Amino acid sequence: MSEHAFIPRDRDVVYRVIAERRDMRHFAGGVVEEPVLARLLAAAHQAPSVGLMQPWRFVRIADLTLRQALHDHVEQERRRTAEAMGERSDEFMRLKVQGILDCAEVLVVALGADRERHVFGRRTMPHMDLASVSCAIQNLWLSARAEGLGMGWVSMFEPEVVGRLIGAPAGAEAVAILCLGPVDAFYPRPMLEQESWTVARRLDELLAVDVWPD
Template sequence: MLYLPANARYSMEGKYFDEAAVSILQDIILHRRDVRGNRFLSVPLEEAVIDQLLTAALHAPSVGFSQPWEFVLIRDEVVKQQVRNSFQEENSRAIPQFSEEKQPEYIRLKLEGIMEAPLNIAVFYKPSDKPVLGQTAMSEAGLYSVVCAVQNMWLMARALNIGIGWVSILDPEKVKQVLRAPSSNKLVAYLCVGYTDGFFTQPELEILQWEKRKMKEAVVFKEGY
């Protein structure tokens, strides 16, 4: 239910959304999923669809309206394989970090779709060469802005029934070298994007009981900890 008083609806500036829109947005948020490589289809994404995803990203909030993001679209199989080589190296290093009980489960997981997804998108943070309003005390706010862009893209993709998988098991410096990124840029996200054969009703790692969902009561505090 929307609690905005009826008289305020006519005095407020900007677009007004009704309860139907709120319900749709809630569904999109609750049904967003990280999509693995074994669920991607080889069907290419239309340019108009890619443009919708990028437009969503470009309208994300950013500290000081700095818009500190840059996107690299990757379709070339050779480039994708070079990035996947980094994944394989880092994935091998990750296995011993988990308990002996968890290691077999980890090995069975399909944790990326770099080659299977028709499109990869590398998302970079480009630092400003001048002070940024709102970022003088918390420099990391620029990185957070880029994450907001990724989330916008992810939600738009889900609304379009397109899968996105975020691959974080990578050496960011090696990926930068592969993509010839400026040295000052920072890799924030490497995304696998494409049509999918479906979406899990729950996050896959929740279904597999890798982790349990945290309840609101465990993470929300009032007036301090």
């Protein structure tokens, strides 16, 4: 064991919070206390970012009319997605895909408009700004689970529409609508597995040495 390793009890907590993180769709209302929200956002802001570009921007949605507008847009996109599902359309429409009106807090996470000026880390892989934002979202997600709060990542939206709703400048791009707050219970398994929509693949199916996995 490395001399820099956490003690076993602390190490096990890290693995536990990863294993018990869930993409939540069902919320119990309530509130997220301001000190807790501050801790979650601070954890997100500590995420790694290529070239220390910190491309993330967070918009806390406090206005109920704006929250309703986000919900309505996501609902429109949900119906369009269902139409594209073909024979699974009815099955898809029975899935709950967001909790924008039910959760305590809604956050829009976006790529900043100034990210194009960052060359370090983006010259050959320009999508590393998105990877960095995803790391920030994961930090927030894991921290929320450790605080006993549920979080769901809503991705059924047109970035341009959400950008207009939040007054984003040209060049910015909305990446996620995050639903955050207390829940009655965490799903014992990923919800899409519980609903028999799909089955998660095993790691050994996705891992290989030196050659592409089959």
